[in-house]
Amino acid sequence: xxxxxxxxxxxxxxxxxxxxxxxxxxxxxxxxxxxxxxxxxxxxxxxxxxxxxxxxxxxxxxxxxxxxxxxxxxxxxxxxxxxxxxxxxxxxxxxxxxxxxxxxxxxxxxxxxxxxxxxxxxxxxxxxxxxxxxxxxxxxxxxxxxxxxxxxxxxxxxxxxxxxxxxxxxxxxxxxxxxxxxxxxxxxxxxxxxxxxxxxxxxxxxxxxxxxxxxxxxxxxxxxxxxxxxxxxxxxxxxxxxxxxxxxxxxxxxxxxxxxxxxxxxxxxxxx
Numbered sequence: 301x302x303x304x305x306x307x308x309x310x311x312x313x314x315x316x317x318x319x320x321x322x323x324x325x326x327x328x329x330x331x332x333x334x335x336x337x338x339x340x341x342x343x344x345x346x347x348x349x350x351x352x353x354x355x356x357x358x359x360x361x362x363x364x365x366x367x368x369x370x371x372x373x374x375x376x377x378x379x380x381x382x383x384x385x386x387x388x389x390x391x392x393x394x395x396x397x398x399x400x401x402x403x404x405x406x407x408x409x410x411x412x413x414x415x416x417x418x419x420x421x422x423x424x425x426x427x428x429x430x431x432x433x434x435x436x437x438x439x440x441x442x443x444x445x446x447x448x449x450x451x452x453x454x455x456x457x458x459x460x461x462x463x464x465x466x467x468x469x470x471x472x473x474x475x476x477x478x479x480x481x482x483x484x485x486x487x488x489x490x491x492x493x494x495x496x497x498x499x500x501x502x503x504x505x506x507x508x509x510x511x512x513x514x515x516x517x518x519x520x521x522x523x524x525x526x527x528x529x530x531x532x533x534x535x536x537x538x539x540x541x542x543x544x545x546x547x548x549x550x551x552x553x554x555x556x557x558x559x560x561x562x563x564x565x566x567x568x569x570x571x572x
Contacts, residue, residue, distance in 0.1 A: 301323070301324045301325065301394045301395065301555075301559075302324070302325045302327070302372070302391065302393040302394050302395075303319055303324045303325065303326050303327070303393055303394065303395040303396070303397060303555070304326075304327050304328075304329065304385070304387065304388055304391060304393045304395070304396050304397070304413070305319070305326055305327070305328045305329070305397045305399055306328075306329050306385050306396070306397065306398045306399060306400050306408065307328070307329070307330065307344075307398070307399040307400040307401060308328040308329070308330040308334065308336075308342060308343040308344035308346070308347075308359070308379055309334070309336040309338070309342050309344055309399075309401065310336060310337075310338035310341050310342045310511075310540075310541065310544060311399060311401060311419070311435070311541075311543065311544045311547060312328065312342075312343075312344075312397075312399035312400075312401075312419075313341060313342050313343045313344070313354055313359075313540065313544065314341075314540040314541065314543075314544020314545055314547065314548045315397060315399050315419070315544065315547060315548040315551050316328055316343060316357075316359075316377055316548075317354060317355060317357055317540055317548065318545065318548030318549060318551070318552055319397075319548070319551070319552060319555075320357055320377060321357075322552055324395075325372035325373075326372065326377045326378070327365075327368045327369075327371075327372060327377075327378045327379075327380060327387065327391060327393070328343055328359065328377060328378065328379045328380070329379075329380050329381075329382040329383065329385055329387060330344050330347050330379055330380070330381055330382075330383070331347075331381070331383045332347070332381050332383070333347075333517075333518075334347055334348075335513065335517060335523075336511075337469075337511030337512060337513055337524060337525065337526050337527060338483075338510060338511040338527075338537075338541075339483065339511070339512070339513075339514060340354075340483050340484075340537055340538050341354050341355075341537075341538065341539065341540055341541070341544075342354070343359035343377060343379055344379070346359045346360060346361045346379040347361060347379065347381060348514070352379075354540065355539060355540060357376075357377060358376045358377065359376065359377035359378070359379050360376050360377070360378060360379065361379050361380075361381075362378045362379065362380055363380075364380075365380070365387045365390040365391050368380055368387065368391065369391070384407065385407060385408070388412050388413070392413075393413050394413060394414055394415065394559070395413050395414065395415040395416070395417070395555045395558075395559075396408060396412040396413040396415075396416045396417070397416075397417045397419060397551055397555075398416075398417070398418050398419060398423070398429070399419040399420075399551075401419065401420050401435070402422065403420065403421045403422050403453045404421070404422035405418065405422050405423055405428050408423075408428055408429060409428060410426075410427065410428055410429060410430065414558070414559065415430055415554070415555045415558035415559055416428075416429045416430050416558075417429055417430065417431050417432065417433060417551050417554045417555060417558075418431075418432040418433070418450075419432070419433050419435060419547060419551065420432075420433070420434075420435040420450055420453075421435075421449070421450050421451065421452050421453045422449075422450075423449060423450065424449050425445055425446050425447060425448070425449070426446075426447075430446075430554070430558045431444050431445060431446050431554040431557070431558060432444075432445045432449060432450050433445065433450070433547055433550035433551050433554060434450045434451065434547075434550070435450060435543070435547055436450065436451040436454075436458070437458030437459065437543065438458075441543065441546050441547070442546030442547050442548075442549055442550035443550060444550050444553050444554045444557070457527075458543070460529060460530065460531065461507075461529070461530035461531045462530065463505055463530050466504045466505050467504075467505065467507075467527050467528055467529070467530070468504075468524055468526075468527050469493060469494065469501055469503065469512070469524070469525050469526035469527060469528065470501070470522050470523060470524060470525060471494075471496050471501060471519035471520065471521060471522065471523045471524075471525045472495070472496055472499035472500060472501050472521065473496045473497060473499040473521050474496070474519065474520045474521050475496040475497045475499075475518075475519065476496065476497075476516055476517070476518060476519070477494060477495075477496055477513050477514075477515065477516070477517045477518075477519045477525055478494060478495050478496070478515055478516075479493070479494045479512050479513065479514075479515055479526075480492055480493055480494050480495060481493040481494070481509050481512065482509065482512070483509050483510065483511065483512050483537050484508065484509065484534050484537045484538070485508070485509045486506075486507070486508050486509075486532060486534075487503045487506065487507065487508075487509055487528060488503065488506050489503055489504060489505050489506045490502055490503065491503050493509060493512070493526065493528075494512065494513075494525060494526065496519060501525060501526075503528050504528070505528055505530055506528075506530065506532075507528040507529050507530040507531070507532055508528065508529045508531075508532050508533065508534050508536070508537060509526060509527075509528055509529075509537070510526075510527050510528065510529040510536065510537050511526045511527045511537075512525065512526035513525045513526060
């Protein structure tokens with residue numbers, strides 16, 4: 301089964317890894333300059349490095365839909381710079397998963413594939429997707445929604461270790477970001493962990509740096525540039541998060557349920 305996942309950030313990567321391990325062939329789309337802060341667990345880094353590995357799964361940057369098919373036939377995840385999702389019409393996948401997390405639909409349609417799943421706010425099952433998956437932390441995280449949209453964006457990050465907004469690292473000014481710490485480092489509250497020009501970016505809490513933008517990334521004032529995990533478990537920085545695994549499970553459930561309703565699956569498309 302061939303699935304196109306729009307977006308290749310850390311949550312989309314968690315979804316892709318779950319689909320891949322379930323036997324699906326996965327093609328992911330990304331922008332030309334991804335701004336994923338959890339770089340160590342995001343296939344979006346293949347855009348910069350040509351390849352990226354997360355939990356033993358390798359993703360490779362490709363240049364065309366045909367190269368994407370060749371890549372998935374070799375047992376890897378394909379990443380294509382295609383922010384508009386133009387490859388969908390060329391690939392004719394069995395499923396499309398919109399995991400861009402834009403808080404609104406940027407162009408996904410119900411007719412894109414036999415099974416279309418919207419991840420997070422901005423999708424309406426039966427209108428622009430067959431099902432949506434809840435991304436808000438709490439009781440319904442990862443729940444498949446067939447008759448209602450996911451909870452609207454609150455603008456407040458989920459609670460981890462008793463902290464929400466305090467976990468975030470935001471760019472102090474517009475310009476070029478320079479990290480002064482690395483993912484996996486333990487930092488103290490008030491410590492400078494990055495800068496933009498002469499403006500320092502300080503940690504608000506003590507914990508482990510779980511995400512940080514790469515050096516040279518263009519930023520604007522207030523842009524998310526990283527996050528600190530107060531649980532201080534360094535190993536968490538290098539594996540898919542609990543949230544991404546839960547959402548990935550919901551996506552897999554939604555695809556399987558939709559296919560069971562009669563969606564045609566092209567089992568032969570990516571076979572050797």
